[in-house]
Amino acid sequence: MRDIVRGHLGSEDAVGHLREYFGLDGGAAYTGARFEGLGGGGDRVGVADVVTAEDLVARVTGIGWVTTGKLLARKRPRLLPVYDNVVKCVLGRPRHFWLPLHTALRAEDRALHHTLLDLRKRAGVPETVSALRVCDVVLWMAHAKDHKAGRCAGHGTLSV
Template identity: 45%
Template sequence: MPPAGTPGTLAERLHALVSAPRAVDDLRSYFGTGPHTGTTPFTGSRFEGLGGGGERSDTACKITADDLVAVQMLSVRIPARTALDLLEGGLGQQIEDFLRQIPTGLDLVDAEPARIGKGSPADRAWHLLVTQPKVGWVTASKLLARKRPRSLPVYDQVVRCALGSPSRFWHDLRVALRAEDRAIHRRLLELRTAAGVPDTVSALRVCDVVVWMRHRGDHTSRKCPGLDPSAPDE
């Protein structure tokens, strides 16, 4: 699973971020909707939908060239040799075997803990990917999020920093989404509708975009002091 960090109150941080007045406009800016229609959206707006999506029925358990291009929409690149191994070699077969054990169409908020816990097919696929040359935890998370966008989240340094470096991100995020009768999950769906973002975009992706947009301009790599989600919007 994604790397450990300093524990934080993830539910409180997420609640503050998704409740912020700027959340809807950040989504509209990212996806090019509402008053931003006609402007150039972020390339990541095509991450889930490119080529029919990673969960489309005929390729839901296979890594395809579309998947490799899609992760580039989120500013990461899988090295050529690893890409070939994913497309044509034993690595691709191993990942396919794991993906066959991870259901499609399952939201993280509805997933049993065993689906994302230590030793689960998702966890084993993640660990297999990060052992590949020049494939770190960010790239591994993004590739798996492409294949199972509703249950496995996009995760990178900006989001990790903004959320206080939760110790077990998949698990902690699931707990946060389920808290208070799934209040944060329901809020994410409301934000998606309010921003005019297509229903094909998962609640997890809405969450990722809201958090990333809030902190991307202020994040300063390893020396970043983090984000105070309760601070007033600028």
């Protein structure tokens, strides 16, 4: 998993994907670009430990594993990334996700974590967006169009 993540984060498209997603080049931002800031943020003091109306507006479409994960990521953006079917697919549908990601982020004196922070800075994304969110946005943007169009091999690589 670490090699797949690093491959996408190191691609020439990574900064462009972040800028496109957050609407930093003049285009419309994706809906999820407002995820961190809606209602002042899901992890702000006083609401970090409760589900609020803003949290439900941020992500409501049935409470399956993806929605539950998105709510948790909103509440703890520096602890959990958004993990959905697109990210799962681009990573090759791993049986385990959280512990391998944790290991990858801490390996080599936190090199991957520093890469994410550098990407955020180079893209001009606000510091309120966590390193984990940078990771999931880059992975999602790299694969969403192929995944949604059914041109997805699901083997941890992008279709070309």
